[in-house]
Amino acid sequence: MPGIRFAATMLAAIHLTFSLPAFSTPPDEFADRVETLLEKFGVPGATVAIVEDGAVAFADGFGRRSLEARDAVDADTIFATGSTGKAFTSAALAILVDRGQLAWDDKVIDHMPDFRMYDAWVTREMTVRDLLVHRSGLGLGAGDLLFLPRSDLSREQTVRRLRHIKPATSFRSGYAYDNVLYMVAGQLIEEITGDTWETFVKANIFDVLGMKNSTVSDETLIASVNRARPHARLNGAIRGMGDQVPLDEASVIAPNAAPAGGLAISANDMTHWLLTQLDKGALRDSEKRLFSETQAKAMWTPVVLQPITPLTGDFKVTEPMFRTYALGWTVQDYRGAKLVWHGGAVFGSLAAVALLPEQNVGIYIAVNSEEGEMVRGLLYELLDHYLGLPMESWPEKLHEMKRDRQQAAVEVVQAPASAPKDVGPSLPLTGYTGKYNDPWYGTISVREESGALVVDFPHSMGLSATLEHYQYDTFRTQFNDPVMEPAYVTFNLDAEGKVSRITAKAISPIADFSFDYHDLLFTPAEE
Numbered sequence: 376m377p378g379i380r381f382a383a384t385m386l387a388a389i390h391l392t393f394s395l396p397a398f399s400t401p402p403d404e405f406a407d408r409v410e411t412l413l414e415k416f417g418v419p420g421a422t423v424a425i426v427e428d429g430a431v432a433f434a435d436g437f438g439r440r441s442l443e444a445r446d447a448v449d450a451d452t453i454f455a456t457g458s459t460g461k462a463f464t465s466a467a468l469a470i471l472v473d474r475g476q477l478a479w480d481d482k483v484i485d486h487m488p489d490f491r492m493y494d495a496w497v498t499r500e501m502t503v504r505d506l507l508v509h510r511s512g513l514g515l516g517a518g519d520l521l522f523l524p525r526s527d528l529s530r531e532q533t534v535r536r537l538r539h540i541k542p543a544t545s546f547r548s549g550y551a552y553d554n555v556l557y558m559v560a561g562q563l564i565e566e567i568t569g570d571t572w573e574t575f576v577k578a579n580i581f582d583v584l585g586m587k588n589s590t591v592s593d594e595t596l597i598a599s600v601n602r603a604r605p606h607a608r609l610n611g612a613i614r615g616m617g618d619q620v621p622l623d624e625a626s627v628i629a630p631n632a633a634p635a636g637g638l639a640i641s642a643n644d645m646t647h648w649l650l651t652q653l654d655k656g657a658l659r660d661s662e663k664r665l666f667s668e669t670q671a672k673a674m675w676t677p678v679v680l681q682p683i684t685p686l687t688g689d690f691k692v693t694e695p696m697f698r699t700y701a702l703g704w705t706v707q708d709y710r711g712a713k714l715v716w717h718g719g720a721v722f723g724s725l726a727a728v729a730l731l732p733e734q735n736v737g738i739y740i741a742v743n744s745e746e747g748e749m750v751r752g753l754l755y756e757l758l759d760h761y762l763g764l765p766m767e768s769w770p771e772k773l774h775e776m777k778r779d780r781q782q783a784a785v786e787v788v789q790a791p792a793s794a795p796k797d798v799g800p801s802l803p804l805t806g807y808t809g810k811y812n813d814p815w816y817g818t819i820s821v822r823e824e825s826g827a828l829v830v831d832f833p834h835s836m837g838l839s840a841t842l843e844h845y846q847y848d849t850f851r852t853q854f855n856d857p858v859m860e861p862a863y864v865t866f867n868l869d870a871e872g873k874v875s876r877i878t879a880k881a882i883s884p885i886a887d888f889s890f891d892y893h894d895l896l897f898t899p900a901e902e
Contacts, residue, residue: 401425401433402760409753412770413438416746417619419606420448424642424739425757426649434642440743441604443621451588453596453639454603454741456726457719460638462652462674464560465507465703467576469670476567479504479673479702483559487566490559491538497546498538503563505547506556507702508678514543516888518555520816521834522629523889524722524858528834530562530572530631539814540894550679550700552888554635561634572634583658583665584651586644596639597624603743605723609857612785613883615777619744622723622858636719642739645728649737652715652730674702675715675732681705689772693755712762718750720887722858725750729758736761748773784885795846800866802848802874804828807866811877811897818900819877830864851882860890874899 402408409421420438424431436448471477477486483501484490492498497512505511518540521533528536537555544551561572568575573591581589590596604621611617630637640648651657655671656664677699686694698707704715716729719741726741727750738757740750752770759767787793800807804823812818817833821842828842828850838859842850848866852859861882869875879892 400427401757402766405433406435406437408756409437412749412753416749416770416774418742418744418746418749419619420452420603421740421742421749422448422450422452422454422603422642423753424450424645424649424737426646426653426737427761428735429650429654431646431650434646436642440602441621442606442619443604448603449601450642451644452601452603453588453590453599453641453644454726454743455596455605455639455719455721455724456636456728456741457721457724458554458636459717459719459726459728460634460636461507461557462703462717462728463576463580463638463648464557464564464572464634465674466580466666467564467572468503468507468560469666469674469702470579471564471567472670472673473667477503483563486563487534487559489535491535493538493541494546497542500546503560504678504702506560506563508700509550509552509556510547510679511551511553511556512542512544512546512548513540513551513553513555514891514894515551515553516891517543517551517553517894518815519889519891520895521555522558522632524629524838524856525836526629526631526834527836528629528631530558530565530634533631534559534562536815550681554632554889557635558632564634576638580665581644584644584647586640586647589638589640589644591638592630592633593624593637594630599639601641602639603724603741605721606744607723607858608745613781613788613885614860615745615885616781616785623856636721640739640741645739646737649728649730649739653732653735653737675704675706677701677706681707689767690776709758710762710764712758714758716754720745720747727751727754729754731758731761734761746774748777780885784883787884788882797846799847799849800844801868802866802872806872807874809874810900811874812900813895813897816895816897819897860886860892862890862892 419442420440422436425433434450436450436452438448440446440448440452480502484498564572564575577591590599596602606619606621608615608617608619650659651665655668656666658664679700681698681700683698695707704717706715712731713733719726724743725747729738740753742749748770752773755769807828808821808823810818810820820831822829830840832838838856840852840854842864843853845851850864852862862879863882864879866874867876877897879895881890881892
């Protein structure tokens with residue numbers, strides 16, 4: 376078709392234009408720029424690594440590991456990297472493919488006989504590749520409450536609960552980001568090798584690459600002295616506003632979800648990963664490889680189209696012409712250049728890993744707070760630098776956009792139209808008490824304590840919420856763990872005035888998708 380031929384011609388021209396780095400080495404006064412942004416946005420600490428043309432161009436830390444201890448961040452300080460770790464899980468599977476123990480299009484059930492999705496046909500057809508590309512039919516963030524804020528469920532137990540999560544769309548019909556299928560991928564590695572995902576990644580990736588300080592679990596992270604503590608703003612009108620406070624590290628990410636984003640990595644260690652990625656699996660100063668060039672190509676090959684949100688104003692130039700998901704990586708264009716990258720977020724920490732393959736440049740940025748404008752803004756500035764584009768002050772522009780978005784959310788939450796009606800509750804508090812079950816989440820207990828309703832959540836290791844009456848038979852949660860987004864909890868009554876089901880939804884219109892309260896449907900549990 377003519378349009379396709381024209382697009383191919385344009386992409387070829389872009390390839391020629393950006394075949395070599397427009398600029399090398401980080402921008403002048405880059406370190407001063409990072410320090411200025413830390414102060415401006417109230418970010419405790421940051422770490423940055425840059426490689427270019429097969430060498431380390433920059434690796435350093437900035438600010439403090441914690442607002443309390445105030446220890447300085449250095450190039451060996453490890454930061455939680457969130458979902459950037461999905462690429463490590465894909466690489467672990469690629470190693471097994473190279474060994475002949477696995478193929479990308481193998482059926483998952485052939486290696487994990489107990490694996491089940493909600494639909495029997497999907498169970499039979501789900502491949503290893505499907506686990507990694509967010510096209511399973513599950514809804515956005517489905518099942519994340521199985522590990523937020525923490526869980527005593529094993530990975531194997533979590534995987535078994537997948538069979539109860541109803542799909543939102545048909546299989547392979549579109550893109551919807553999830554974490555739970557990366558848990559399956561981690562369990563798959565254990566089923567095939569006999570080693571846990573943690574053991575396999577450390578022995579076959581970290582140790583091979585010389586990533587000596589980085590960790591594969593919360594337990595080893597918390598045991599590390601030189602680590603960045605997570606921070607967040609929790610005491611404002613909505614999450615993300617208020618004062619910066621350190622978080623309880625036990626709430627960063629649960630062990631069962633580690634294959635989806637449980638790594639912590641330093642700037643120095645990340646340079647080894649960046650160089651190996653750009654070298655398509657080849658190891659520096661060695662004839663050995665981490666994975667074959669064939670698998671390197673497979674992991675970067677687009678599989679699923681991602682929707683593109685139209686941008687306006689200054690941000691229009693950053694709107695990609697295409698955005699796809701490969702095996703643990705987003706592959707798109709950025710201002711005419713090919714970009715292979717992934718963001719990462721866990722409570723109190725954000726990160727990004729980005730590669731410009733045509734320019735032979737790799738970038739890693741992480742912060743120990745939830746100021747995404749710092750990570751993405753700096754990433755844009757570095758990408759622009761290496762593409763020879765003018766400075767745009769992206770962090771400040773993103774900060775302003777975030778502030779406007781937050782203010783709009785506050786107005787929705789506090790709007791006069793949302794003022795609750797002075798009606799209800801329909802029942803005395805004892806009428807709401809009891810045990811209620813959701814097939815995938817488990818059984819909650821609603822009890823009366825000191826004249827109020829309290830909900831105890833299963834497997835979340837002490838998580839509970841006091842329910843404050845809102846209107847009718849709807850209550851607002853006051854969680855005992857501040858990292859949780861407040862929610863509306865609604866009790867539905869049957870014709871006899873007994874609770875027939877309980878539903879919930881996040882109060883803030885900009886709550887993170889991982890707080891998938893809307894997917895819960897509790898009904899009275901059988902004795």
